[in-house]
Amino acid sequence: MPPAPAHPTAADPTDPVLAAERDHLAQAAECLTSMRAAAVAVADAGVDAWASERLGAARSERLLALAADPGVPAFFGRTDAAGDTDPETFHIGRRHVRDAAGDPVVIDWRAPMSRPFYQASATEPQGLLRRRRFGFADGELTSYEDELLADGQDDGGTGELLRQEIERPRSGPMRDIVATIQPDQDDIVRAPLAESICVQGAPGTGKTAVGLHRAAYLLYTHGDQLARTGVLVVGPNRAFLRYIEQVLPALGEVEVDQATVASLTARVTVRAQDEPAVAVLKGDPRMAEVLRRALWGGIRKPTDSVQVTLSGRKYRIGEDRLKRFVDDLRRAGTSGVDEQQLVHYAAGRERLAMGLAEYARRLKEAGGGSPTDAETRRTARSAEVRAFCDAVWPAVDAGGLVHDLFTDPERLARAARGVLTEEEQALLHWPKPPRSVRAARWTAADAVLVDEVAGMLERTPGYGHVVVDEAQDLSPMECRAVARRLGAGSLTVLGDLAQATSPWSVADWSQTLTALGRPATAVRPLTRGYRVPGEVLDFANRLLPAIAPGLAAATAARREPGALQLRPVGTLAGPLAEVVGELAARPGSTGVVCADASVAEVVGVLTAAGLDVAPLTDDGSAPARVSVVPAGLVKGLEFDHVVVVEPAAIVAAEPRGLHRLYVVLTRAVSSLVVLHHADLPGLLVD
Numbered sequence: 001m002p003p004a005p006a007h008p009t010a011a012d013p014t015d016p017v018l019a020a021e022r023d024h025l026a027q028a029a030e031c032l033t034s035m036r037a038a039a040v041a042v043a044d045a046g047v048d049a050w051a052s053e054r055l056g057a058a059r060s061e062r063l064l065a066l067a068a069d070p071g072v073p074a075f076f077g078r079t080d081a082a083g084d085t086d087p088e089t090f091h092i093g094r095r096h097v098r099d100a101a102g103d104p105v106v107i108d109w110r111a112p113m114s115r116p117f118y119q120a121s122a123t124e125p126q127g128l129l130r131r132r133r134f135g136f137a138d139g140e141l142t143s144y145e146d147e148l149l150a151d152g153q154d155d156g157g158t159g160e161l162l163r164q165e166i167e168r169p170r171s172g173p174m175r176d177i178v179a180t181i182q183p184d185q186d187d188i189v190r191a192p193l194a195e196s197i198c199v200q201g202a203p204g205t206g207k208t209a210v211g212l213h214r215a216a217y218l219l220y221t222h223g224d225q226l227a228r229t230g231v232l233v234v235g236p237n238r239a240f241l242r243y244i245e246q247v248l249p250a251l252g253e254v255e256v257d258q259a260t261v262a263s264l265t266a267r268v269t270v271r272a273q274d275e276p277a278v279a280v281l282k283g284d285p286r287m288a289e290v291l292r293r294a295l296w297g298g299i300r301k302p303t304d305s306v307q308v309t310l311s312g313r314k315y316r317i318g319e320d321r322l323k324r325f326v327d328d329l330r331r332a333g334t335s336g337v338d339e340q341q342l343v344h345y346a347a348g349r350e351r352l353a354m355g356l357a358e359y360a361r362r363l364k365e366a367g368g369g370s371p372t373d374a375e376t377r378r379t380a381r382s383a384e385v386r387a388f389c390d391a392v393w394p395a396v397d398a399g400g401l402v403h404d405l406f407t408d409p410e411r412l413a414r415a416a417r418g419v420l421t422e423e424e425q426a427l428l429h430w431p432k433p434p435r436s437v438r439a440a441r442w443t444a445a446d447a448v449l450v451d452e453v454a455g456m457l458e459r460t461p462g463y464g465h466v467v468v469d470e471a472q473d474l475s476p477m478e479c480r481a482v483a484r485r486l487g488a489g490s491l492t493v494l495g496d497l498a499q500a501t502s503p504w505s506v507a508d509w510s511q512t513l514t515a516l517g518r519p520a521t522a523v524r525p526l527t528r529g530y531r532v533p534g535e536v537l538d539f540a541n542r543l544l545p546a547i548a549p550g551l552a553a554a555t556a557a558r559r560e561p562g563a564l565q566l567r568p569v570g571t572l573a574g575p576l577a578e579v580v581g582e583l584a585a586r587p588g589s590t591g592v593v594c595a596d597a598s599v600a601e602v603v604g605v606l607t608a609a610g611l612d613v614a615p616l617t618d619d620g621s622a623p624a625r626v627s628v629v630p631a632g633l634v635k636g637l638e639f640d641h642v643v644v645v646e647p648a649a650i651v652a653a654e655p656r657g658l659h660r661l662y663v664v665l666t667r668a669v670s671s672l673v674v675l676h677h678a679d680l681p682g683l684l685v686d
């Protein structure tokens with residue numbers, strides 16, 4: 001196919017096309033200002049407090065959406081489609097802009113009309129005559145590039161502006177990619193709401209970006225439905241959430257919840273860490289069965305009749321009838337056809353009490369009485385009924401149940417018989433019982449177990465859509481915690497099996513998808529890497545045969561000669577300070593990545609050399625321009641320049657150390673320096 005014609009890439013004020021587009025940009029900016037003013041001026045009708053509150057919330061949301069990124073141009077592209085007489089022209093931007101008459105000036109990138117901008121090609125022009133991309137410098141429109149699709153011209157993703165934008169160095173927090181979403185990414189972003197998707201993508205292929213843009217797309221397309229149920233983004237840690245937190249607001253979406261599994265399951269205070277073997281066991285899906293048995297096994301058979309009082313008269317309910325009540329409810333709680341139909345434990349307890357009261361009401365009615373609903377409810381709350389429920393269907397506290405299992409070997413044995421071995425049960429035992437449930441030294445894995453119990457006690461409210469990033473690291477029990485937040489909604493699962501560093505790492509996605517409650521989810525690959533230069537990616541990919549033999553290596557979108565430097569050194573300190581000093585003088589961010597245990601030492605060396613560095617922590621605070629990053633925290637992040645300190649130590653620090661090293665080696669946008677005193681892992685040596 002013929003290449004796209006060349007167009008000006010530098011400002012050329014005499015070009016009438018450029019001048020017209022600049023006028024349109026100015027008009028769009030004015031319209032946006034007017035839209036903002038109109039949103040501020042929306043009068044509060046004051047119908048009632050609720051209406052006022054809703055209106056206020058909607059208004060501030062809209063203002064936030066319109067105010068996002070004031071320096072960002074109102075559009076980045078344009079499509080010309082065949083019209084009845086003249087071509088129909090649409091400018092595509094981050095959000096709709098209309099003029100005073102209500103006519104569109106800019107079309108939201110998520111609107112169906114915008115789709116051809118991302119998908120059309122010379123072979124399938126999708127009704128487009130032309131696709132135009134714009135180049136900007138300091139907010140000024142300075143260039144444009146056309147593909148005349150109807151004439152069989154497209155640039156196949158190699159256009160200068162597209163390439164420049166994709167390759168533009170990135171620093172600071174993650175940015176949106178709306179101007180340059182690629183066709184395979186767009187397919188995932190715009191998949192139907194009902195479709196759950198698992199994206200298996202190599203480092204830097206845009207998984208996180210795609211997941212966030214999918215959230216924005218779904219909110220735009222199914223706003224009414226999702227406004228009620230909400231969208232949740234789950235990330236691996238707070239440093240990562242901090243890195244991505246700007247993307248959705250920049251796309252006008254301010255109402256998406258972003259959380260870690262730890263924050264979702266924070267029902268107990270985590271104060272301790274498990275030994276690896278214990279953590280593995282606590283994340284095992286068999287624990288769900290143990291907890292289920294422990295909870296429902298606490299229900300006892302009624303052993304006597306019960307006397308209840310209804311509007312002053314006493315009624316006796318026989319033991320057999322009571323057994324039937326309890327059995328029926330327990331069945332409804334443990335063997336429902338689907339999860340949504342299950343009667344939760346706490347609801348079962350309430351229904352049992354109500355069942356007894358209703359039964360007394362029927363007896364009274366049979367004798368000619370007609371008790372009121374209020375009287376029946378009073379009976380359900382009466383001391384006799386409560387005492388009966390406490391005896392056969394006791395109230396349970398989620399933390400209390402897990403505490404009891406871990407401190408009472410006999411209780412655990414009853415719940416775990418045939419599910420966990422005796423050795424495994426011993427691993428769970430707390431030899432020194434805590435003073436109270438609250439005082440227990442809970443671990444992160446315990447918190448997930450407590451959350452599992454809480455989810456059996458009461459239904460967890462579910463989101464309409466959940467995006468789970470770095471999903472390859474989730475334990476099956478963590479997956480279940482996410483699945484509980486999903487309700488009947490759909491999932492976008494993002495991850496890379498080659499970057500799996502947790503003890504639960506799996507060789508394929510089926511176990512994770514099953515634990516997430518969506519076993520039939522299709523796995524879609526992304527293989528073109530946008531972050532890492534080819535030289536660096538090829539180097540990291542040497543680890544693939546050892547860490548993920550079945551996975552295809554990613555190909556890099558660009559090469560940058562000199563991007564990779566391997567520096568064997570006698571002592572680390574001097575060369576480290578020298579390299580970091582050089583990089584700190586360059587624009588962009590620098591991440592100095594080392595084994596977790598070496599962070600303090602590396603910070604010390606660099607600070608002693610007079611460099612302004614700070615360690616990256618997981619407290620959600622902003623990273624410094626030069627950060628010393630523990631290898632355990634670097635997943636999902638990127639830096640313009642990365643210095644890896646002593647790969648052998650990173651590998652030796654954990655059982656899946658080679659996987660961790662693969663993550664570490666794939667964080668650099670522009671340059672990677674590997675400093676090593678010890679030998680590099682064999683696979684990395686020529």
Ligand SMILES: Nc1ncnc2c1ncn2[C@@H]1O[C@H](COP(=O)(O)OP(=O)(O)OP(=O)(O)O)[C@@H](O)[C@H]1O
Pocket residue numbers: 165166167170175176177180181182185201202203204205206207208209210496499530531635636637638666
């Ligand atoms: N179509 C695109 N246009 C421009 N930049 C892109 C595109 N796709 C991805 N990127 C950029 O590539 C970088 C990597 O993207 P992202 O972090 O989403 O990848 P990832 O697959 O989640 O990576 P990892 O698995 O290594 O964490 C980001 O800076 C992102 O903005």
